[in-house]
Amino acid sequence: MKALLLALPLLGLSAPAAAETILAGNLITDAASDPMGPATIVVEEGRIVSITRGIDRTATGADVIDLSDKTVLPGLIDTHVHLTGDPGGDFWKEAVEPAEWGVVVGVKNAAKTVRAGFTTVRDVGSSEESAFVLRRGTAEGLIEGPRILASGPALSIVGGHGDVSGFTPEVNLLLDPGFTCTGAVECAEKVRLASQNGSDVIKITATGGVLSQQGRGLGAHFSQEEMRSIVDTAHSLGLKVAAHAHGARGIEAAARAGIDSVEHGTFADEAALTVMKEKGTYMVPTLLAFRGISEGLGQGVYTPVVEQKIRMTLDQVGKAMSGAKRLGVPIAFGTDAGVFAHGRNAEEFEMMVDAGMTPREALASATTVAARLLDMESQIGRIAPGYSADIIAVDGNPLEDARALQNVDWVMVRGKVMQ
Incomplete structure (x- = not known):
């Protein structure tokens, strides 16, 4: 079985860059919080480093991901x-x-x-x-x-x-x-x-x-x-x-x-x-x-x-x-x-x-x-500094319409973007 896994090809993964900047049109950091509007998220080595209000288009990270027309929320x-x-x-x-x-x-x-x-x-x-x-x-x-x-x-x-x-x-x-x-x-x-x-x-x-x-x-x-x-x-x-x-x-x-x-x-x-x-x-x-x-x-x-x-x-x-x-x-x-x-x-x-x-x-x-x-509340479930960069993007506001979550447009897991 282990030999089978090793023989599997890489499937659509992009390796995490040294630093990635995500431009969010409307950010939901936590299900208990209201959307904070436009925001900029910085990710390094698979973890969220910082969150700032507003979209910083001057960001010079290794990779800038423009989700300025999306609602961004935790995976x-x-x-x-x-x-x-x-x-x-x-x-x-x-x-x-x-x-x-x-x-x-x-x-x-x-x-x-x-x-x-x-x-x-x-x-x-x-x-x-x-x-x-x-x-x-x-x-x-x-x-x-x-x-x-x-x-x-x-x-x-x-x-x-x-x-x-x-x-x-x-x-x-x-x-x-x-x-x-x-x-x-x-x-x-x-x-x-x-x-x-x-x-x-x-x-x-x-x-x-x-x-x-x-x-x-x-x-x-x-x-x-x-x-x-x-x-x-x-x-x-x-x-x-x-x-x-x-x-x-x-x-x-x-x-x-x-x-x-x-x-x-x-x-x-x-x-x-x-x-x-x-x-x-x-x-x-x-x-x-x-x-x-x-x-x-x-x-x-x-x-x-x-x-x-x-x-x-x-x-x-x-x-x-x-x-x-x-x-x-x-x-x-x-x-x-x-x-x-x-x-x-x-x-x-x-x-x-x-x-x-x-x-x-x-x-x-x-x-x-x-x-x-899962005893992982300090690692996943919200977008916050120090947490794993598990992030998704959708249209609409899932805090008002749960059906918005049935169409996910973009996914990042552990800082890796699913292509």
């Missing part, structure tokens, strides 16, 4: 993607496609994602080392893409969502990536194994899932003791835990155990959201995932058992997020890109607004709030 953050996967297809293909194929798919999707304005993503579920290889490739500038934080394979219960299923027992065993666990001791061991392998975050499947082949619903999976073991072990290693969770009691149990973020949260009720609020648990709603998967209904894309689960969730989309906002649960932007086509990520903003957020709150969810979830 966006998607905290729930699957770069190595594409939507649809036959579930059994995982039995015949090599893990290396995920790197090829991931290179394509990383480029689509960054060109859509997402300069940091958290990949929460991939085969073996594929997302780790992509992480290195974008960090070293070998491939075009966002900054990547990756979990690697998710931890799951035997026979649950995230475990291999749908084949004969012999094939299930052969495809098992080795991250199922039973009991507190074994679950702690698997967290340590994930850490050893290079995980930036621990992903678990705390409830059943919509797209897995089991027809047993979306209820809780891990025991409370198992989840507490996972959380305590991860936190002792400096890692956060993200829990895929749909059913209300599984969401409540995950939050009570100290899980850092609930992914999806589809059927979260008042009791579950109250515990999330008390524990400071983030919700990552992934509303766009359901729009994406609904587009494949009735077309032979999904097996009958999966179609049934999809249909039972569609009328719930957005309700839990609305309840979370009302109670003050922190909401971080995440889409589940991979169950729909990568590059569409920004459609999530419009859905969040439809579910009750203001455009400003939606933008914050993908900048400052997401950065806090």
Whole structure:
């Protein structure tokens, strides 16, 4: 797999100049702040050095980037993607496609994602080392893409969502990536194994899932003791835990155990959201995932058992997020890109607004709030001196119209312009 990465060509990256000057027509430094109007940003060695009001056309940097007709703002953050996967297809293909194929798919999707304005993503579920290889490739500038934080394979219960299923027992065993666990001791061991392998975050499947082949619903999976073991072990290693969770009691149990973020949260009720609020648990709603998967209904894309689960969730989309906002649960932007086509990520903003957020709150969810979830609030999520030069440009004002973020005209990641 590593040899495959080294053989990949450079894809449309311009190396950061010694100094770059960006002329912004209207600068939004932070989702909480009003636009400051025309401004000049100086970038050196991948970091923002200074911001001054007004457009300084006398700047003599190594490269002057004229965005004087654009709104310039921080690069966006998607905290729930699957770069190595594409939507649809036959579930059994995982039995015949090599893990290396995920790197090829991931290179394509990383480029689509960054060109859509997402300069940091958290990949929460991939085969073996594929997302780790992509992480290195974008960090070293070998491939075009966002900054990547990756979990690697998710931890799951035997026979649950995230475990291999749908084949004969012999094939299930052969495809098992080795991250199922039973009991507190074994679950702690698997967290340590994930850490050893290079995980930036621990992903678990705390409830059943919509797209897995089991027809047993979306209820809780891990025991409370198992989840507490996972959380305590991860936190002792400096890692956060993200829990895929749909059913209300599984969401409540995950939050009570100290899980850092609930992914999806589809059927979260008042009791579950109250515990999330008390524990400071983030919700990552992934509303766009359901729009994406609904587009494949009735077309032979999904097996009958999966179609049934999809249909039972569609009328719930957005309700839990609305309840979370009302109670003050922190909401971080995440889409589940991979169950729909990568590059569409920004459609999530419009859905969040439809579910009750203001455009400003939606933008914050993908900048400052997401950065806090990732423990990167001093590095990304705003345009400020010392921060990584992750910057995008659009037409219009996304603080007033979230749809403006669906058409990103210019992207810089770590001081590198995506050509």
